[in-house]
Amino acid sequence: xxxxxxxxxxxxxxxxxxxxxxxxxxxxxxxxxxxxxxxxxxxxxxxxxxxxxxxxxxxxxxxxxxxxxxxxxxxxxxxxxxxxxxxxxxxxxxxxxxxxxxxxxxxxxxxxxxxxxxxxxxxxxxxxxxxxxxxxxxxxxxxxxxxxxxxxxxxxxxxxxxxxxxxxxxxxxxxxxxxxxxxxxxxxxxxx
Amino acid sequence: xxxxxxxxxxxxxxxxxxxxxxxxxxxxxxxxxxxxxxxxxxxxxxxxxxxxxxxxxxxxxxxxxxxxxxxxxxxxxxxxxxxxxxxxxxxxxxxxxxxxxxxxxxxxxxxxxxxxxxxxxxxxxxxxxxxxxxxxxxxxxxxxxxxxxxxxxxxxxxxxxxxxxxxxxxxxxxxxxxxxxxxxxxxxxxxxxxxxxxxxxxxxxxxxxxxxxxxxxxxxxxxxxxxxxxxxxxxxxxxxxxxxxxxxxxxxxxxxxxx
Numbered sequence: 001x002x003x004x005x006x007x008x009x010x011x012x013x014x015x016x017x018x019x020x021x022x023x024x025x026x027x028x029x030x031x032x033x034x035x036x037x038x039x040x041x042x043x044x045x046x047x048x049x050x051x052x053x054x055x056x057x058x059x060x061x062x063x064x065x066x067x068x069x070x071x072x073x074x075x076x077x078x079x080x081x082x083x084x085x086x087x088x089x090x091x092x093x094x095x096x097x098x099x100x101x102x103x104x105x106x107x108x109x110x111x112x113x114x115x116x117x118x119x120x121x122x123x124x125x126x127x128x129x130x131x132x133x134x135x136x137x138x139x140x141x142x143x144x145x146x147x148x149x150x151x152x153x154x155x156x157x158x159x160x161x162x163x164x165x166x167x168x169x170x171x172x173x174x175x176x177x178x179x180x181x182x183x184x185x186x187x188x189x190x191x192x
Numbered sequence: 193x194x195x196x197x198x199x200x201x202x203x204x205x206x207x208x209x210x211x212x213x214x215x216x217x218x219x220x221x222x223x224x225x226x227x228x229x230x231x232x233x234x235x236x237x238x239x240x241x242x243x244x245x246x247x248x249x250x251x252x253x254x255x256x257x258x259x260x261x262x263x264x265x266x267x268x269x270x271x272x273x274x275x276x277x278x279x280x281x282x283x284x285x286x287x288x289x290x291x292x293x294x295x296x297x298x299x300x301x302x303x304x305x306x307x308x309x310x311x312x313x314x315x316x317x318x319x320x321x322x323x324x325x326x327x328x329x330x331x332x333x334x335x336x337x338x339x340x341x342x343x344x345x346x347x348x349x350x351x352x353x354x355x356x357x358x359x360x361x362x363x364x365x366x367x368x369x370x371x372x373x374x375x376x377x378x379x380x381x382x383x384x385x386x387x388x389x390x391x392x393x394x395x396x397x398x399x400x401x402x403x404x405x406x407x408x409x410x411x412x413x414x415x416x417x418x419x420x421x422x423x424x425x426x427x428x429x430x431x432x433x434x435x436x437x438x439x440x441x442x443x444x445x446x447x448x449x450x451x
Contacts, residue, residue: 018315079299104277105298120208122272
């Protein structure tokens, strides 16, 4: 009994070509698109449909030339789910979670990759399991109101944003610059 | 600095601080399945601007041999973070002290010179996943087919009547091995008879689900069918027989019939 081929969806820009890699394979059907070309994701009770728009500069002879729908059995994620402002694909990713489709890396790893602090918690776990794991001494502040005490000596680096592609980091050389930074943050953060 | 701070306008997240490492090496340790790679970035001039290791200016890059401890750190991160493909970022200061800054997921970029080879490693990793997915698809398809067969066996009949008939049949014959091909299946082909038996197990299972919790006698009866079917399947060596066995084991364990 011959089954249908496995459908592999690769979320990736066209700097890598997965169509070419699987061209001669009868057991795999590939589609590839960057997040930007993913028009939407629908996860039904027993199937997942990903709607893809045409690529601006498509690989010739591939489905990328037109709009299409794809129902993947396996997804490779080669692009950030959450990066710099404007690069937030969490609502699309949510469809993959809903469908529990097999992903590389795992769905679980992406669940905490979009939340830097959760990722950090697991990095601590790495250090707990392997005491030689040289994790840097990182401090988390929920906001500027609690940012009075600095754990290590200056200079320090302040980081804002997601786990991948942070939106900003600054080097703070002394106490005075630290206070300035914290005030600046208070100024701009509407909910404080 | 102020430009970076503007990014804090959003205000929906907190922020983190870490000691500023006066680095001499910025390491990217990369793991793709079973393949490891270490890339070192270094300052090509000692200007004040290059405190950020990921700045494009004044930074050189080279491949370095993977140290055993680096490989261990990649492995522990891969396991704890559930990532088969990852990039660990480390800074190393002048005294040789190493600091892990972050762990990047499968979206890590590759240097142009390694891209073709590294995408090849990803494809290798995917091949294992594809084989598993193919196996899963086949099992699901066989399950669906068996279910369809079961449905066709009961269609137009009261399920209670079918169960009663089966029960009478088994109790009457005592020997479970006989009922299959002679009564319910015209062909005596081994794999086909195994399929019908599987279908019957599913059918009985369905009836039980619809009706009542199976009694001990019901349990013994179905267990006997399962064992007989498994024995037949064990005698056949086809891949389908193997998958059927999986299906049967699943059904049986769901009904807690096979200890």
